[in-house]
Amino acid sequence: MINTLMLIDDENLFHLVFEDACSLLDMALSIEALDSSDEADSKFKEWFPDDINQERPECVFVDLNIIGSSMDGIEMIRKVNEDYGNGCVIGIISSSEDEEEIEKAKAVGAQFWIIKSDDIEPRLEEFMEDYDGYVNKTNPFKVYR
Amino acid sequence: MIEITEHTRNVLLEVAKKKKIYVEGNFLKLLKAPPGDKEFETYLRICKEKDTANRRKRMDVAKDVQRQNKDLLIAAEENEQLTQDLQVALAEAESAKTEAEKLRDDAMEDLELLQQKTQFELVGTIVRIALGVIVGVGIFTTLMYGLAIITGQDTQIIGSTWSNMFGILLTNAFSIVGTIMGVKYATEK
Numbered sequence: 001m002i003n004t005l006m007l008i009d010d011e012n013l014f015h016l017v018f019e020d021a022c023s024l025l026d027m028a029l030s031i032e033a034l035d036s037s038d039e040a041d042s043k044f045k046e047w048f049p050d051d052i053n054q055e056r057p058e059c060v061f062v063d064l065n066i067i068g069s070s071m072d073g074i075e076m077i078r079k080v081n082e083d084y085g086n087g088c089v090i091g092i093i094s095s096s097e098d099e100e101e102i103e104k105a106k107a108v109g110a111q112f113w114i115i116k117s118d119d120i121e122p123r124l125e126e127f128m129e130d131y132d133g134y135v136n137k138t139n140p141f142k143v144y145r
Numbered sequence: 146m147i148e149i150t151e152h153t154r155n156v157l158l159e160v161a162k163k164k165k166i167y168v169e170g171n172f173l174k175l176l177k178a179p180p181g182d183k184e185f186e187t188y189l190r191i192c193k194e195k196d197t198a199n200r201r202k203r204m205d206v207a208k209d210v211q212r213q214n215k216d217l218l219i220a221a222e223e224n225e226q227l228t229q230d231l232q233v234a235l236a237e238a239e240s241a242k243t244e245a246e247k248l249r250d251d252a253m254e255d256l257e258l259l260q261q262k263t264q265f266e267l268v269g270t271i272v273r274i275a276l277g278v279i280v281g282v283g284i285f286t287t288l289m290y291g292l293a294i295i296t297g298q299d300t301q302i303i304g305s306t307w308s309n310m311f312g313i314l315l316t317n318a319f320s321i322v323g324t325i326m327g328v329k330y331a332t333e334k
Contacts (some may be wrong), residue, residue: 001174013211020204024197029171118208 002028003133006057008040008076009033009093010067018061018093021121024139027128030055036068048084057088059131061114064094064101074101074124089134097145106141114144117132146177154185161188168198269329273322281316286310 001134004026008019015033034040040062047056060080062073071079074090080090091112092105102113111134114123121145131137149157159164168176173192178185290307293300 011211013207013214016207017204017211017290020200020207023171024204031171071198108304118212 001026002041002059003029004030004055004057006040006060007031007033007093008035008037008066008073008117009063010035010069011063017120018038019123023072025121025124025128025134028059029086035068035072036067037062037066037073040076041071041079044080044084054139059089061091061093063094063116064096064105074104074108077105077110082110089131101142110141111139112144114140129133147175148177148179154179154182158184158188161191167192167195170197218308264328268325272325276318279318283311283314 005022007015009015009018014033019031019033021120022031034043040060044056062076064070064073066072066076073094077090077092080086080088080103086109088110091110091114092102093116094101095116097115104115112127112130114120114127125143130139130142157168167188169192173189173196176189176192178189286307290300290303292298293303
């Protein structure tokens with residue numbers, strides 16, 4: 001089970017769905033849902049380089065297009081990986097299946113891409129089966145359709 | 146995992162029994178029943194079942210709302226498209242109306258021109274016939290007057306008749322010309 005998980009998504013309704021799905025799948029103990037990548041950026045800035053209270057999440061799910069934020073999911077992943085030490089499992093959760101965007105995400109170090117839909121649980125379940133491989137960086141980039 | 150004290154265990158069981166309030170949320174995942182405590186194990190199982198049921202219910206509602214939002218968004222986009230199509234159709238109808246009005250005006254103008262042309266042709270025919278009659282009568286009277294002079298007949302009556310006739314014919318001729326000029330001036334206006 002993941003101890004701390006962060007979701008960055010502008011759609012508050014999806015926060016509820018995601019939190020409940022994670023809870024039903026016993027996926028995470030603690031979930032922090034943010035609706036802005038700027039807010040997430042401030043938190044990561046605060047945690048880097050010394051995360052004194054160990055608040056930094058183990059795993060981060062970022063939406064691709066985050067309305068009301070100055071950066072999209074790909075830029076957020078680039079910042080986490082390049083500017084804030086690349087210390088967590090991170091990837092995209094989006095309804096988009098744009099191959100160009102998927103390649104961009106891969107290039108900045110995203111480890112997975114989960115396609116958002118009404119039936120998100122099977123994908124999260126599959127993701128959890130692969131999770132250990134993402135933690136020890138042995139799993140290749142994967143798209144969960 | 147958290148192993149709870151005897152006092153906390155009893156309080157939790159009491160609250161569940163008397164007030165039907167159960168522990169819920171992710172905190173539940175941290176609680177562990179003391180070894181062999183079947184009653185608390187059952188309590189934790191009930192808590193988990195209730196929590197799962199509540200979460201599933203909430204998730205289903207949230208998904209429904211999400212679906213409805215998506216449908217509304219699609220409907221709004223369709224409405225927008227329809228509004229745009231209507232606006233285009235309205236503009237086209239407006240343009241067609243203007244074109245039709247222009248064609249109607251052109252047709253009216255053509256009809257008016259045709260009527261005027263017919264009128265002019267009629268007036269022309271009348272004038273030609275009238276002038277023919279005038280010239281004919283003039284020639285005929287002059288010939289009769291000439292014949293009377295040549296044959297030595299009495300020319301008193303035919304002479305005055307000729308001169309009166311000529312006066313009348315000239316007057317009528319000028320009257321016709323005046324009428325024609327008047328009609329032409331009026332129609333040009």
